[in-house]
Amino acid sequence: MSRMRLILTPALLLAAFTLAPHAYAAGDPCQLEISGNDQIQYDKHELAAPASCKEITVTLHHAGKLPKEAMGHDWVLVNAADVAAVANAGMSAGAASGYVPAGDKRVLAHTKLVGGGESTSVTFPSSILKAGGSYQYLCTFPGHSALMHGTFKFG
Numbered sequence: 001m002s003r004m005r006l007i008l009t010p011a012l013l014l015a016a017f018t019l020a021p022h023a024y025a026a027g028d029p030c031q032l033e034i035s036g037n038d039q040i041q042y043d044k045h046e047l048a049a050p051a052s053c054k055e056i057t058v059t060l061h062h063a064g065k066l067p068k069e070a071m072g073h074d075w076v077l078v079n080a081a082d083v084a085a086v087a088n089a090g091m092s093a094g095a096a097s098g099y100v101p102a103g104d105k106r107v108l109a110h111t112k113l114v115g116g117g118e119s120t121s122v123t124f125p126s127s128i129l130k131a132g133g134s135y136q137y138l139c140t141f142p143g144h145s146a147l148m149h150g151t152f153k154f155g
């Protein structure tokens with residue numbers, strides 16, 4: 001009986017430590033996650049954060065294997081009307097700028113460009129958004145935005 005207890009206790013402690021942070025992250029509506037893959041796809045076509053968030057964090061995972069030079073992904077938040085213009089500006093900005101135009105006010109928030117197996121995140125204040133406003137996110141890697149875009153809802 002005492003031997004059984006010695007075996008069980010560390011196992012239970014380990015379970016508690018592994019489960020707790022996960023449950024917390026999943027329960028925070030201001031912490032959003034999205035993945036991109038080697039097929040030029042995001043796994044989500046919509047992200048939403050409630051108006052109660054003071055700050056919003058978006059974490060982008062690249063679930064693929066290809067390097068960022070061939071299949072880079074980023075996550076760029078814009079007003080819905082600016083998707084095409086920002087995609088074009090990103091292409092012009094080029095690889096050295098991570099395909100994000102520097103100082104472009106149409107870019108509301110963005111992550112850096114990542115390749116397969118990498119993750120990155122961006123945190124931005126919700127004060128840059130209007131509750132009920134119409135926002136879109138896109139990947140600005142050349143040629144990706146037609147497939148990689150989605151709706152961002154705030155409020």
Ligand SMILES: [Cu+2]
Nearest residue numbers: 072073139144
């Ligand atoms: Cu991409």
